[in-house]
Amino acid sequence: MKRVWIYQSNRLLSAEEVEQISQILQEFVVQWTAHGNQLAGSFLIKYNLFVILQVDEGKAMVTGCSIDKSVHLLKKIEERLDVSLFDRMQIAYRRSEDEIxxxxxxRFEQLIAAGEVDRDTIVFNNMVGTAQDFADNWEVPLKDSWHAKVFL
Structure with missing residues (x-):
């Protein structure tokens, strides 16, 4: 099984920032371990907004310490780039096919009240935990996400 962690930025990242994050994460995933075992880690930066870490647990299991290492690194990235990656109250949605x-x-509640966001608006469900769930349930209509329980 492949585990996934999604960290959403509070703003779009510049191309230069994406490059910096990519370099940092590339160095990290090649040495990411759990109790001395090399993790089969990888990363992806999508839409200049989401930092996605992934580990294939078929090769080695993730531990609390290895997760802590990744969180510590992402907090360093936050400080370095003056960005927030842990604010779960920031909701990302598609305004159009090309605009997130x-x-x-x-503000999200106001957008719903004004009808600018509705049940069919595509939101990003950053709570997915596996690669399969990421593929199937990350970009979903608001009505099919955890967001519906909070906002509808």
């Missing part, structure tokens, strides 16, 4: 917007919880 990030809104705070209060």
């Amino acid at each position: 917007v990030v809104a705070g919880r209060d």
Whole structure:
């Protein structure tokens, strides 16, 4: 099984920032271990907004310590780039096929009330935990995501 962790930025990242993050994560995943075992880790940066870490647990299991290492690294990236990657109250959604917007919880509620966001608006379910769930349930209509329980 492949485990996935998604970290969403509070703003779009520049091409230079994506390159910096890519270099940092590339160095990290090649030496990422759990109790001395090399993890089959990888990363992806999507839409200049999402940092996605993945580990194939068929090769070695992730541990709390190895997860802590990745979180510590992402917090360093936050500081270095003056960006937030851990604010779960920032909601990303598609305004159009080509435009992804990030809104705070209060603003997102206002957008729903104004009809600018509705049940069929595509949101990003960053709570997915496996590669299969990521493929099937990451970009979904609001009505099919955890967001519906909170906002509808």
